[in-house]
Amino acid sequence: MVNFINGGVCAAQGFQAAGIHVGVKTHAEWKKDVALIVSDVECAAAAVFTKNVVKAAPIRVDLQHLADGKARAIIANSGNANACAPQGEENAERMCAAAAKAIGCKPEDVIVSSTGVIGQRINVEAIEEGVPALYAALERSDAASDAAGHAIMTTDLVKKEAAVETTVGGKTVRIGGIAKGSGMIHPNMGTMLCFLTTDCAISPAMIKAALLETVGVSFNRISVDGDTSTNDTCCVLANGLAGNETITAKGPDYGAFVEALKALCTELAKRMASDGEGARHLITCTVSGGASEKSAEAIAKSVISSTLTKAAIFGADANWGRVLCAMGYSGEEFDPDKVTVNFASAAGSIQVCAQGRGLDFDEDLAKKILTEHDIEINIALEEGGACCTCWGCDITYDYIKINGDYRT
């Protein structure tokens, strides 16, 4: 039984957070740009990172810091990705060292993350100078999680934060998280930035297994623009303060924890898709009757990634031909003559294609359905019993506007 609760990274016991402006973002002094998340005690820690061959400097540093499966804190900035940038790793290490000095832990126990423009030297001096104030701002509150959540935003319009509660081994366990998404979102392993905290007692090996399993069915099932970032990171800290018997193997406790972790990450993933750069619609595409879950996932992902389908949804155009076209180039085999497609939203549901052929349908109703914010594209195949849901967003004038002049 998983329940959503208020809060984010401070929802679990023993975590503090803060977010302030130190000057990485030079064009908007009122915008927070550095976040800090600290556990009272050492945590089992795991992270998944982008599969992009071009990996940002913080990721290279984190791979070393996470080698022992332990961490105490996360420092993250927006405004500069520290990717392909001069002195990248040196500066990422300096961020860790500054945080470690304030907290009183080893630099190796700090995870570092960056997001923003690629290729420019990060203003690490501003961060170093700001860390004492950042540390002083630490709080164990929803407001503190909110501040941290804001500090990692770039073109995001909405802060993404959520928390869940479940029972593991008879103890109440909480997991909370903050995330940022918006552009360059087509995760291939980890994703954008997402920081999760939990008080569950769980071994480094099992928290890693839980994270991998979860990311595969949540963040890896969304796409905003097909661009897999150089900085994708999803990191979880588990400090064990819930007092449950430490999870060291798969079993009921692990199952309960993963169920909660998946519920949380799916919610955060959907919010990322919904707040995709310039987006006006959240598109939920479900493929049922697939030959396998992998096949259903590939088809659903192809549909939500199709620029033409995204443009059709922007135009509230029930252009199901583009849906079939995108299914067809997914790389998966299926019988196009046995495809059913339905568009649905709070305004109703309409079947537009059966047996791979167009149906006469009420264009006015279709327009009404597609004018809602949350749109479903439901696809039924006759290949087998597998099902998968992926999330995306439409492509709009604003996406072009935002990305036609992001750097300058």
Added chain:
Amino acid sequence: MVNFINGGVCAAQGFQAAGIHVGVKTHAEWKKDVALIVSDVECAAAAVFTKNVVKAAPIRVDLQHLADGKARAIIANSGNANACAPQGEENAERMCAAAAKAIGCKPEDVIVSSTGVIGQRINVEAIEEGVPALYAALERSDAASDAAGHAIMTTDLVKKEAAVETTVGGKTVRIGGIAKGSGMIHPNMGTMLCFLTTDCAISPAMIKAALLETVGVSFNRISVDGDTSTNDTCCVLANGLAGNETITAKGPDYGAFVEALKALCTELAKRMASDGEGARHLITCTVSGGASEKSAEAIAKSVISSTLTKAAIFGADANWGRVLCAMGYSGEEFDPDKVTVNFASAAGSIQVCAQGRGLDFDEDLAKKILTEHDIEINIALEEGGACCTCWGCDITYDYIKINGDYRT
């Protein structure tokens, strides 16, 4: 020695063409919508088609008609793709039968092609009624090729037509073609519609080999929007009237022919990318120093397909970080610390990244360079000696406008 000459599908000896309005496009009576290309004599014929699992009805029909490697004519319409449409194959066959009756050949000797909206029944009656007028309009002239070229356009702004002349076995051989592109362009084998005619004497087996070889290095190296269409078709008719000794094997004659075919198809492919839906820029991305041609191609294709890179070019923003990011998720291995990137155009050339790190560069000059219509992104790796060029276009407000409401 390959020379570009005037004309299109009528440039080679023994070919006639026509293009008229019959009523498939109902909203614009002045827009031609059916084209016919006829050879005086039987031709060796070959075609490559989309790899999309969802194949339009004309493609299913053509696969049968081309089984013997022979054809006389091509009938093609715009305004309706005859894909996922009721009575699709039946109606495609009816188009062939109507053309065959007028020409006096077998329906199996006619190739049929369609482009336009997916999922609606094609108005085959209008085509059947129009064929006598279409046949009567046949001419052996540049104007006739021009009419056929216009009749296959959808959202294309510019007609694509080109012709070349070379010498094969001591005889002058000509090859000409018309093509349409614009949206749903991310060819994976054949591409959009492209019809080629030649008077070269060549066997069915060798014309097929030549076409496959050529498509791989021309049309398959462009992308407009990442969407591989259900109707992609590239078809060539070779009627042998040039009088050269029939090419039946690889050798100097085959080499001369393929060189000319590649020059022609590369030119048509570039024109398609340049006239991508809503595009303001042709982007030419060349990767040198690649581990293999395949690897260089995958990297270049990833760059020209990146929505974020396309948006940056639209904004004349020298955002090379997005170029590196797109290279990184291409699926190819390379050392990111040994990458050099340069932007160039008629306005100059500027290096923006060396050893995978950003360089200080003149932003004003960069802006000037990126304001030109034809933009080059030149990438040097240090993996090997292979090189590949791919072509794409920027993504603009107009792309969203065109595709937000194409169907209605």
